[in-house]
Amino acid sequence: xxxxxxxxxxxxxxxxxxxxxxxxxxxxxxxxxxxxxxxxxxxxxxxxxxxxxxxxxxxxxxxxxxxxxxxxxxxxxxxxxxxxxxxxxxxxxxxxxxxxxxxxxxxxxxxxxxxxxxxxxxxxxxxxxxxxxxxxxxxxxxxxxxxxxxxxxxxxxxxxxxxxxxxxxxxxxxxxxxxxxxxxxxxxxxxxxxxxxxxxxxxxxxxxxxxxxxxxxxxxxxxxxxxxxxxxxxxxxxxxxxxxxxxxxxxxxxxxxxxxxxxxxxxxxxxxxxxxxxxxxxxxxxxxxxxxxxxxxxxxxxxxxxxxxxxxxxxxxxxxxxxxxxxxxxxxxxxxxxxxxxxxxxxxxxxxxxxxxxxxxxxxx
Numbered sequence: 001x002x003x004x005x006x007x008x009x010x011x012x013x014x015x016x017x018x019x020x021x022x023x024x025x026x027x028x029x030x031x032x033x034x035x036x037x038x039x040x041x042x043x044x045x046x047x048x049x050x051x052x053x054x055x056x057x058x059x060x061x062x063x064x065x066x067x068x069x070x071x072x073x074x075x076x077x078x079x080x081x082x083x084x085x086x087x088x089x090x091x092x093x094x095x096x097x098x099x100x101x102x103x104x105x106x107x108x109x110x111x112x113x114x115x116x117x118x119x120x121x122x123x124x125x126x127x128x129x130x131x132x133x134x135x136x137x138x139x140x141x142x143x144x145x146x147x148x149x150x151x152x153x154x155x156x157x158x159x160x161x162x163x164x165x166x167x168x169x170x171x172x173x174x175x176x177x178x179x180x181x182x183x184x185x186x187x188x189x190x191x192x193x194x195x196x197x198x199x200x201x202x203x204x205x206x207x208x209x210x211x212x213x214x215x216x217x218x219x220x221x222x223x224x225x226x227x228x229x230x231x232x233x234x235x236x237x238x239x240x241x242x243x244x245x246x247x248x249x250x251x252x253x254x255x256x257x258x259x260x261x262x263x264x265x266x267x268x269x270x271x272x273x274x275x276x277x278x279x280x281x282x283x284x285x286x287x288x289x290x291x292x293x294x295x296x297x298x299x300x301x302x303x304x305x306x307x308x309x310x311x312x313x314x315x316x317x318x319x320x321x322x323x324x325x326x327x328x329x330x331x332x333x334x335x336x337x338x339x340x341x342x343x344x345x346x347x348x349x350x351x352x353x354x355x356x357x358x359x360x361x362x363x364x365x
Contacts, residue, residue, distance in 0.1 A: 004030050004061035005053055005095055008129040017124075020115030024104045028088040028095025029053045029129050030061075032071060033079035042135045043077060043362075044162070045086040046126060046147035046154070049275045050267055052094035055086040069351035076359035077142070085133070089150070090125035091117040091274045099198075099270035112198040117274045119146070119282045123154035127161065138162035140365060144347045145169055145314070146275070149282045152298075152322075156287050159299040164365045165331075166358065168306045168347050171318040172284035172291045172325070178313045181220055182276045185213035189269050198270050206269050211260040213272070218259050223310035223343035227252060284325075295325030302332040304361040306354065309337060311344045334361065 005028050013021035030053045035042060045055055045067075056065035056072050056079075071077045071084055091098040091114070099114040106113075130138060141162040143151030148170020155165060174182070192209030194200055219227075234251040241247060248254045287294035303326050307319030316337060323335035336357045340346035347354050 004058035006030065007095065008132045010090075010097075010125055010128050014125070014128075016115040017118045017120045018116040022097060022115065025090070025097035025101075025125075026095075027090060027097070027125050027129050029085055030055070030058060031083065031085050031133075032056060032058060033081070033083045035083040035133065035135070039135050040137065040139060041081065041083050042130065042133070042138050043082045043084045043140045043142060044126065044130060044138050044154075045071070045077075045084065046123070046141065046143040046150040047086065047089060048145035048147055049089075049272075049279065050092075050263070051088075052092075053086045053088040055084075066348065067351075070355055070358060076355040077362055078359075082139070082362070085129065087126045087129050089122045089146075089275065091122065091271060091278065093268035093271040096125070098268070099274055100268040111270055114270070114274060117278045118153075119150045119278050120153045120157055122150050122278065123157060126150070127154065127158060140164040140166060140362070142166040143168065143170060145344065146279050149279060152284055153282065155298045155300060156284065156294060159297060163301045165298070165300050165303040165326075166306075166361065167303065167319070167322060168354070169308055169311055169314055169319070169344055170322070171314040172294070172322055173282060174280050175315070175318070179280050181216065181313070182280055185216055186273050186276055188212040188216065189273060195269060200269065205264075207264060210264040210267075210269055210272070211257070214260040214263045215256040218256055220312050221343060221345040223312070223341050225310060226341045226343060229341070231255065291321060292325050292328060295322065296329045298326060298329050298331055300326075300331050302334075302365060304334050304336065304357070306336045306338060306347070306357060308340045308343065308346045310341055311346070313344045 007026045010025040012023050014025050015021045051066045054065045055067040073080050088094040088096040090096050093100045099110045103110045141151045148167040189209040192206035194204050195206040231252040236254055284291045284294035305319050305323040307316040309316050323333050326333040338353055340350040342350045
């Protein structure tokens with residue numbers, strides 16, 4: 001089996017929005033489907049904070065992707081029609097250049113020497129992948145969660161680069177609650193003595209800080225209603241409990257621990273810090289003084305904006321604000337308010353409900 005992930009080398013130097021530049025940087029990406037002769041059937045997927053470029057299974061990598069129910073032949077984003085590109089964000093640790101990568105100037109990991117990262121940088125790097133594939137204009141840019149913010153950054157800085165936009169469970173900027181949660185997550189990581197000002201290694205890794213940050217995040221990715229329906233007050237069986245004082249007693253505690261342990265084996269703490277802060281920094285209002293004036297810069301033919309009523313991190317009114325601003329900008333916009341109980345992560349797990357809306361929109365463009 002060959003490797004499905006490919007790599008695009010960024011222009012050297014690659015300038016960063018808040019100063020500094022990268023040399024020899026690259027972006028990991030995967031593609032599905034076939035680019036047609038006119039090169040006008042390309043769809044770009046920009047991810048949330050932690051996913052890789054492996055959105056769906058691939059002939060060269062049949063392992064399940066993070067959006068397998070949405071991307072593929074006969075699926076809502078149908079790879080029989082569309083040439084789909086998914087990029088791993090600049091600043092991540094899933095193949096793209098980020099704080100965990102080697103700085104060619106020193107031969108050591110960038111760590112906190114990595115330039116300050118913005119979602120505008122992530123969008124610009126993703127666009128270099130598109131250009132490298134010989135695509136002058138995208139049919140659609142798709143962005144869930146952080147990817148939706150990145151899609152907005154792409155639309156604001158590259159007006160007209162895509163005919164259509166799909167913005168899912170995202171926001172024009174982070175609200176105080178979301179900023180507070182991410183700030184606490186970053187503090188938990190930095191407070192772990194093993195973080196050591198970013199100078200950790202595999203033998204001295206901030207396990208506790210990362211686990212606590214992930215647990216805090218997980219509590220906000222779903223809704224209180226789902227937690228109640230899924231776990232109620234179910235307890236861990238006595239024969240499975242750790243006898244240590246204050247060890248997890250409830251099933252929900254064990255679930256959070258399991259999810260945290262899975263996460264820390266695959267994600268770099270410094271990358272987490274950089275991408276988390278980039279989400280807090282992004283603000284459509286930077287492009288004109290208000291969200292409405294910023295969205296007035298968007299030059300797309302149509303947009304689909306999807307929100308979930310139970311999303312704590314990006315409340316439904318934020319998707320309504322985006323939809324209203326795009327309509328005022330002359331973009332034909334459909335807003336879908338979905339009644340999923342699964343909160344912010346609904347686009348990953350309530351794929352039957354999301355798939356219908358996404359499939360209908362993709363069939364219309």
